[in-house]
Amino acid sequence: MRTPLPLDAARAILYDLDGVLTPTAEVHMRAWARLFTEYLAARGDARPYTDADYFSYIDGRPRYDGVRAMLASRDITLPEGEPTDSAEAETVCGLGNRKNAAFTSELEEHGVAPYPGSVAFLDAGLAAGIRAAVVSSSANAVPVLRAAGLLDRVELVVDAQVARAERLPGKPAPDTYLHAASALGIAPEHCVVVEDAHSGVEAGARGGFGLVLGVNRGVGADTLTASGADLVVDDLAELTHVLVGASRRDGED
Structure with missing residues (x-):
């Protein structure tokens, strides 16, 4: 039976955009x-x-x-x-x-304002040395990230334009997430996928990623779990302390 990757052991976190980082949904x-x-x-x-x-x-x-x-x-x-x-x-x-x-x-x-809890989580991950990418089905991911003040925090954006250029099928197929992991040079099993949609969660589960984290913005925790989420929270702020701990331990090594 598969054992999910501990969040603080992740080398990269791959975020959906709409409903995860910003309320653009x-x-x-x-x-x-x-x-x-x-x-x-x-x-x-x-x-x-x-x-x-x-x-x-x-x-x-x-x-x-x-x-x-x-x-x-x-x-x-x-x-x-x-x-x-x-x-x-x-x-x-x-x-x-x-x-x-x-x-x-x-x-x-x-305009659009990011979720405060998501910004805190994203920043904690970056402080812990965990790389960040956005994998979105939207063609507007870059303008949204820029409007939300988050564009300089992410290393890579894989959006609908990239998917079209690379001929990648969209979610629930895992290809866009796998493309992001490959572009970062990190194996999927060392990456966390963060999603709020059942199709995105399914993409993470099908892609063999180390941890699939669901954010319940209204779809329902049961739906996200049934689609393959290893863990579901209502707000990423609930997990920020885990990444802060990872940052502190890294500083002690």
Whole structure:
């Protein structure tokens, strides 16, 4: 039976962004709701879009995968289109780009503040000599990190643009996390994956990572555990003391 890696023995921590470091999930949720509420109403769909749809079909997935899964849940089939499609195009990519435009507007208008507990945890890890990377399904990871004041704290960002360029399948496939570990030159078994979405937790579990840490932002601890999380907390601040201890021990060696 697999024994999870002790948190303070990690050589790198690979963070999801939305819902882990920043509450951009709320911004994404509003943008997705605006997109599909209007789109489904225009099609005359009798089932309105709800937050449950977001958690079931969109949360943690790359943008176009989320569009595809949501449409499939309503038995709607559209042409795939191309990533260069306009936001008005009636294609999977067009709808995805329409959502991204809504997200960009929200971010510019309201900004985003990181979770204080996550910042404390991130800083404690860095002080302990544990390297940090962000692995996000979002194409907006760098602007979000910059807006939150966190970009200079992470060594590597693997986002949707990197995944597209490297032809990496999105979560729940483990490929983006494995790419990050490889880029850092650290074996997966020495890395911690931190996720708040069931698809991301599953990616960490499937990738053979040393520890998969779930952050419960509303999905539910049972769901994250069932998806493969070794440990679930409500806030990363609950574990900061473990990394502070690691930093103190390193200083004594």
